[in-house]
Amino acid sequence: MTTLSMSKIRTSFVVAVLTIVSVSQALHAQSSAELGTVTVPFAFQAGTAHFAPGTYTFSNPPMDNLVSIRGSSQSALTVTIRDGGSEHPTVSELVFRRYGNRYFLREVRIKGTSDHLLYPESKAERLAERDQQASDRTSISAHGNIEIALLEGPR
DSSP: OOHHHHHHHHHHHHHHHHHHHHHHHHHHHSOOEEEEEEEESSOEEETTEEEOSEEEEEEEOSSTTEEEEEESSOEEEEEOEEEEOSOOOSSOEEEEEEETTEEEEEEEEOTTSSEEEEOOOOHHHHHHHHHHHHHHTTSOOOEEEEEEEOBOOOO
């Protein structure tokens, strides 16, 4: 490669890095709507992020389809699909789908609105569901939905 093309590559790289940094700082500076805090007594998966049992704070950043999950030792920004419903829950709550001893966050219901943030089914969840169906043919196994209310912080 010539010196001119290497210089263009370096310049493009620097511009890309600066753009990413400035966008991430702008997003961080915007306030998120805190949905609440919850202690989850089991390990779970939200999208592609894995979480150990613990206490987590859930927030909905200004970008409609994102949910921020923050814990003492881990956190993630997860992608959801916004869906409207006819119900207006009186508390924000999480809905987990359980397959045996594996839990997947499927929905975040937001207090006072008909908005529901749905997590698309991940590959890991499809595999857990398939394994559960195979297990159900030979034994009785536990599966279903688990709902946990989010606790609001002091105002």
